[in-house]
Amino acid sequence: MLVFVANRLLSVIPVLAIVAIVVFLMLRLTPGDPAAAIAGDSATAEQVAEIRSKLGLDQPIATQFVIWVSRAMRGDLGESFFFKESVTALIGQRIEPTLSLACTTIILAVLIAVPLGVLAAHRHGGVLDRCLMGFSVLGFSVPVFVIGYLLIYIFAIKVHWLPVQGYRRISENFGDWAYHLVLPSLTLAAIYVALIARMTRASVIDVLTEDYVRTARAKGLTRRAVLVRHALRNAAVPIITVIGIGGVVVTESVFNIPGLGRLTVDAVLARDYPVIQAIILLFSYAYVQINLMIDLAYSFFDPRIRY
Amino acid sequence: MTIEVDSQQSLTRLVGPLATDRGVWQRVLRNPGVVVGAVIVLLLVLMAILAPVLGTVDPKAIDPAYRNRLPGSSHVVTAADGQQTTRTFLMGADTLGRDVYSRVIYGTRVSLIVGISVALISASLGLAIGLVAGYLRWVDLIVMRVMDGLMAIPGILLAVGLVAVWGARLGPVILAIAVPEIPRFVRLVRSLVLTIREEPYVEAAVAVGTPMPLILIRHVMPNTLGPMIVQATFVCASAILIEAILSFLGIGIPTDIPTWGNIMAEGRQLFRVYPHTILFPGIFVAVTVLAVNMLGDGLRDTLDPRTKSP
Numbered sequence: 001m002l003v004f005v006a007n008r009l010l011s012v013i014p015v016l017a018i019v020a021i022v023v024f025l026m027l028r029l030t031p032g033d034p035a036a037a038i039a040g041d042s043a044t045a046e047q048v049a050e051i052r053s054k055l056g057l058d059q060p061i062a063t064q065f066v067i068w069v070s071r072a073m074r075g076d077l078g079e080s081f082f083f084k085e086s087v088t089a090l091i092g093q094r095i096e097p098t099l100s101l102a103c104t105t106i107i108l109a110v111l112i113a114v115p116l117g118v119l120a121a122h123r124h125g126g127v128l129d130r131c132l133m134g135f136s137v138l139g140f141s142v143p144v145f146v147i148g149y150l151l152i153y154i155f156a157i158k159v160h161w162l163p164v165q166g167y168r169r170i171s172e173n174f175g176d177w178a179y180h181l182v183l184p185s186l187t188l189a190a191i192y193v194a195l196i197a198r199m200t201r202a203s204v205i206d207v208l209t210e211d212y213v214r215t216a217r218a219k220g221l222t223r224r225a226v227l228v229r230h231a232l233r234n235a236a237v238p239i240i241t242v243i244g245i246g247g248v249v250v251t252e253s254v255f256n257i258p259g260l261g262r263l264t265v266d267a268v269l270a271r272d273y274p275v276i277q278a279i280i281l282l283f284s285y286a287y288v289q290i291n292l293m294i295d296l297a298y299s300f301f302d303p304r305i306r307y
Numbered sequence: 308m309t310i311e312v313d314s315q316q317s318l319t320r321l322v323g324p325l326a327t328d329r330g331v332w333q334r335v336l337r338n339p340g341v342v343v344g345a346v347i348v349l350l351l352v353l354m355a356i357l358a359p360v361l362g363t364v365d366p367k368a369i370d371p372a373y374r375n376r377l378p379g380s381s382h383v384v385t386a387a388d389g390q391q392t393t394r395t396f397l398m399g400a401d402t403l404g405r406d407v408y409s410r411v412i413y414g415t416r417v418s419l420i421v422g423i424s425v426a427l428i429s430a431s432l433g434l435a436i437g438l439v440a441g442y443l444r445w446v447d448l449i450v451m452r453v454m455d456g457l458m459a460i461p462g463i464l465l466a467v468g469l470v471a472v473w474g475a476r477l478g479p480v481i482l483a484i485a486v487p488e489i490p491r492f493v494r495l496v497r498s499l500v501l502t503i504r505e506e507p508y509v510e511a512a513v514a515v516g517t518p519m520p521l522i523l524i525r526h527v528m529p530n531t532l533g534p535m536i537v538q539a540t541f542v543c544a545s546a547i548l549i550e551a552i553l554s555f556l557g558i559g560i561p562t563d564i565p566t567w568g569n570i571m572a573e574g575r576q577l578f579r580v581y582p583h584t585i586l587f588p589g590i591f592v593a594v595t596v597l598a599v600n601m602l603g604d605g606l607r608d609t610l611d612p613r614t615k616s617p
Binding site: 026287 | 452453455456457459460461463464465467468469470471472544548551552555556557558571578579582585586589592593594596597600601604
């Protein structure tokens with residue numbers, strides 16, 4: 001067990017190293033001189049040279065990489081070209097809305113999808129099952145923003161039940177915060193509901209044919225207990241899949257939520273490379289960490305699982 | 308050196324299952340998902356090619372006189388010589404008075420070009436890397452670490468970053484969407500190669516002294532084809548979706564080119580009053596992606612025996 005945990009922890013290092021190299025090279029392969037970009041159009045040659053040495057751009061590329069990584073590990077991700085602020089501070093300001101959206105979405109998606117998937121598997125081949133499968137294929141195909149605008153049109157413009165756009169901080173007013181998050185999380189949850197329901201259904205159908213389920217049932221365990229335990233576990237993996245991040249960016253854009261997704265779009269439009277780098281790094285890091293935690297949790301709960 | 312082949316069965320063992328399996332295409336064409344998906348995709352391809360003759364006008368033509376028309380509204384246009392013609396806005400007009408119907412029809416071209424190019428580029432690069440990685444141990448070690456790293460970066464963010472670096476034009480956008488898909492192909496091909504290289508027909512080829520590159524191309528590659536086509540179809544669908552997302556966010560293909568994403572991006576301002584500018588292209592994106600995914604699901608069930616759709 002300990003060996004496995006240690007191995008799994010160590011396996012993260014090369015992955016993160018590759019991510020760092022790719023993200024670092026992305027900026028270095030940018031056409032044009034970053035120093036000139038920071039200095040602006042009216043800067044003199046001396047000013048550009050000064051910025052270049054300040055950023056360490058006159059050093060060999062390997063040295064630059066080492067400096068960049070050691071700074072990044074200390075939480076210093078450089079300064080934004082556009083916002084003229086440290087990237088770390090900028091991300092700190094924007095992380096709350098994104099985390100709020102992500103958490104409410106996951107909760108909502110699991111609450112809707114798992115029972116649906118279990119029910120569909122229970123009545124395998126029935127009306128609900130076929131509707132769900134149809135809906136889940138649709139969920140993969142309809143762009144998130146179309147779902148978002150559709151929901152806005154129905155619930156905010158036609159019936160005025162919910163706000164059109166915007167975000168309230170959780171510290172200001174919890175009720176307002178939740179009220180503004182209903183539509184965005186429903187929008188984003190739509191993709192997950194499709195995905196999780198499909199996975200749940202498949203795994204439940206799979207599990208129901210297993211010998212140990214018959215044994216469990218014979219022992220007198222309720223069918224529900226058997227279902228929920230396996231269904232929930234299998235639902236955990238797709239939650240963190242990558243499409244979600246694209247979804248977050250788009251949903252924030254549709255609902256005018258000032259989170260990391262909006263920051264990404266603003267940074268790309270302003271060619272604010274340090275911010276883009278930092279966001280890619282942050283999301284990749286989060287992705288690797290979440291995967292790691294899930295793997296460790298799995299092997300903890302089910303000692304047969306070794307990766 | 309030639310190999311004696313005395314029966315159909317040993318031929319299958321020697322050159323692999325797909326090459327002699329004549330039933331495969333019959334099976335594919337009997338799958339309802341494949342048929343429905345393929346018909347819709349064919350219709351879209353026809354629509355893209357025939358865009359100029361489908362009752363469209365110049366999709367970029369700005370006409371302030373017809374700003375924000377509702378779908379179906381028609382107007383009598385009097386030409387200079389006094390001749391009157393009726394002009395109908397099937398899907399309305401946008402805030403600059405451009406015909407949404409024409410823009411949507413022409414937008415099909417961009418979406419299909421992006422989807423197909425991304426699938427082809429990422430599949431061929433993934434195939435090349437995967438074949439070599441699956442066969443050479445030391446390359447495998449390095450390549451797979453790099454691929455693991457690339458896969459840890461959320462695909463859409465990598466694409467967004469690459470677009471920021473390379474510039475938002477059609478070519479760079481296609482490449483930027485293709486790069487994050489490459490690792491998935493490499494993994495697929497590599498895993499297939501690892502299985503195929505143990506097959507008797509590859510062993511036979513090695514035994515008769517066939518050089519390695521020839522074995523890869525002649526014996527291993529054809530057997531990766533089925534799963535590759537399946538994967539490429541799904542990549543095509545997701546590429547169309549990602550292109551629409553990038554354009555919608557204003558960081559994709561330049562706004563003067565009519566793409567579904569761009570049309571929707573322009574419809575955002577007046578969405579409350581004129582939702583049709585988002586709705587119509589949205590429907591087209593959804594139907595296209597749905598059709599390609601259905602095609603992929605059907606192909607997977609028939610071409611790729613290892614996996615079945617849940």
